[in-house]
Amino acid sequence: MRIGVLNNLRAGRRRPAAARLAEISRGRTDVVSVETEGAHELGPALAELEQREIDVLVLNGGDGTVQCTLSALLRDPTRERLPAIAPLRGGRTNSISTDLGADRDPARGLARVLAAVDAGQLARLAVARPVMRVRSARRGADQYGMVFGAGLIYRAITLVHRTFPPGRQDVFGAGLVTGALVGKVLFRPTAGILTPDKCQVRLDGRDLVDAELYLLIASTLERLFLRINPFWGRGPGGVRLTALASRAQWMALAAPGVLAGRPPRWVSPERGYVSERAERAELRISCGFTIDGELFAPEPEEHIELCADRRITFVRA
DSSP states (O other), X not given: OOEEEEEETTSSSHHHHHHXXXXXXXXXXXXXXXXXXXXGGHHHHHHHHHHTTOXXXXXXXXXXXXXXXXXXXXXXXXXXXXXXXXXXXOSSXXXXXXXXXXXXXXXXXXXXXXXHHHTTOGGGGEEEEEEEEEEETTTSSOEEESEEEEEHHHHHHHHHHHHSOGGGTTHHHHHHHHHHHHHHHTTOTTSXXXXXXXXXXXXXXXXXXXXXXXXXXXXXXXXXXXXXXXOOOOSSOSEEEEEEETTOSOHHHHHHHHHHTOOOTTOOGGGTEEEEEESEEEEEESSOEEETTEEEOOOTTEEEEEEEEEEEEEEOO
16 A cells, blocks of 8 residues: 655645654655645646555645645546545644544654554545535636635635734634624624625525525535534535525524534524535525635626535545
8 A cells, every 4th residue: 555645835834744744754665755835736746646556645734735635636537546535634724634533743643544554454544525516617627625615704714814924824813703703793793794795595406595695604524623513404415504694683692503503493594594415506606705715716696516426535644
């Protein structure tokens, strides 16, 4: 079994972490490492690893690194095999690796993967998860990822990038902004960053009643950063989606339960709260959106399709 390690040197922990990973894998002929300085180097790096016929791809980076890697791997319909993906908690935001149960220390995560390979027990760390495909005719190539957010989510991440230096654009910054937004709901729920967006939504062919939303978020993860889990809908679909309409009632009372996935009993679509599991979601929006923290600028009257028709084997590093 061959292991490939991709070090994104622009991720949160950068070169010191890459050096520690190199020390752990030193002398191993079954491990090959590559480094990237930006998204433009990702394709050649993956091509180099693919030539080595790797079985497990270890990603030393954050959610953005995982998102770019999944997109590069899954866009190619002729690709015959995919490696198992082992994300380390090596970025500014690590919702994907944290949800999978990765170790806080990227070096310990890599050591765990290598120990499981040596013992022939990698299967016990493996888990299959659906990956969300985001398709827009305006954008050209499909994007793949685990968390999609539109409007408010896009503006909140933009605010984190604008407010905090690179070293603090992580769960710390996201947590402060989330707390501030929840507090703002108590007083001025239609001002500034919380201004509702026009958004037409169809879930498995059914139109949602509301076309003006405060928030729309979809994911294939079990939990997001800070263990937030704003999904409570049931069903067989792979896309977990929650929408909060501009007419939603008593948001201050609902917010704690909504963020935990355990809303009060009175929370319902009739009161402006929708949470479902869908096979397919179709959106028509004019606001920006984000996929795993990567930002996509607004396009007028953009039609976006979300589905989770691919499953990937991940490894808990």
